[in-house]
Amino acid sequence: MNIDEIFDFTSFTIDREPHIVLDPQVCVDCDNRGCVNSCPARCYTWSEEEKKMTFVHDGCLECGTCYVVCHRNAFTRWRYPRGGFGVAYRMT
């Protein structure tokens, strides 16, 4: 299995507005950044050169992992997407 492909098999209706918003400064000071490896959808990327956390909401599986592993509460918003948006499972 090509691991990069697994994310392409799930369907999404992407909202323009993200349902999760970070305060990036909190992530800069974080000693853990467990979100980066724990997120099953690879939504969080930490750049060591730029000292910057990037979050992309497009492929979010709405599983809740980041909400629980973030011990610094970096979220200025964490909610589920508006009705009709986000991940759409067909047969899981």
Place this chain on the structure above:
Amino acid sequence: MSKMYQAIVVGAGPAGSSAALTMARAGLDVALVERGSFPGEKNMFGGVLHRLPALEEVFPDFWTRAPLERHIIKKGVTFMTGDSSFNTTIEAGNFDRPPYNGYTVFRPRFDSWLAEEAVKAGATLITRATVENVVLRNDRVAGVTILDRQGEINAPVVVAADGVLSFTAKKAGLRQPTFDPAQMAVGVKALIDMPREVIDERFGLVRDQGFANEFVGCTGGVRGGGFLYTNYDSLSVGLVFHLASLRTSGKTPYDLLNDFLEQPQVAKMVRGGRLQEYSAHLIPEGGYNMIPELVGDGILVTGDAAALCNATGLNLEGINLASQSGVLAGKAVVAAHEKGDFSRRGLQEYRRLMNDSYVIKDLKLYRKAPHMLHNDRIYNEYPELVCSVMEYIYRIEGAPKENLSKLFLKTAREKVGLANLAADAFSAWRAL
């Protein structure tokens, strides 16, 4: 626009739809609010649905009408290392006769169907509606508001069935404001397409028979386990990780899933299959100690929202507990309507019904299991111990064999340590 109902259920999963169905059948005007474009769109689970005694009571022909896949006749446990595995399976004649003990199902289909049954009984299903807040009147929950929609949906009582993070319970002040990663697990799953005949041949199945297998030692040292379940013409294969352990491991769920699928014995089981869908979700695994306040003024909490999930290490039960709690919440709301009392006291009937049910009793009985499962040796050393002892027993080398009990003790001393072995056996005995 505001609308008044006799009860609101937040979330059309197994707990919510069971609650809505129970109330609608008793003649209440119920709103069933769901954030997906259809019920089940947002829901995933490992794949095995156990018996649902509470629903069978309200719904005697449940099992002949629900959209189910295969019934489980064979259950297995595999102790696994990077290239070996030791399996035990139980296949029982009783598992092949109705009432069947469990089925594989697809949530988008199953949850849609159950919600539709609630609608047939008279409930109003409102989809594409993400609840934003609870409406409070005189410190009592009296309705909900919907994200990006005007107005309120009002009712004297709200049933929170909005899943593991339950923002509804949080906003009503019933659940803890933050979660402990040690009480949570995340499951990831690959749905793999495979022709029905191939599945029947490969796993030794006929007719509608199904196979469910759990794995230990397949999570790269992270606390957790694996599963493989057969649907009619697909396999559900996945891993579950304890979040605290995953977080500190630095490993990723998808790389570990890939390693699992490429482990030589698993690779043979999934060979030729095509990936169809990848999904993930949190599981509340804290057991009895994690259960929040179940009843507040004008509100009841059910299913995953109430952390009703029993993870004993061998079985992982959730949907059955969810639907049972939903039915009991429904009954308590019906009783509250008869008395006209929706205060915390008026809704205590739910707490009483729950305490008398297998839901709370089982969670209480296994309340030490979550602690026992927080032991790294279970996920690394023990599978290695089992595999290496079994391998030795069967290996022919032309040299005299060692006495088996001596061999076991020697290997156990090397891999685990005898004091640890004794302590773990004691802790498992106490927990189970």
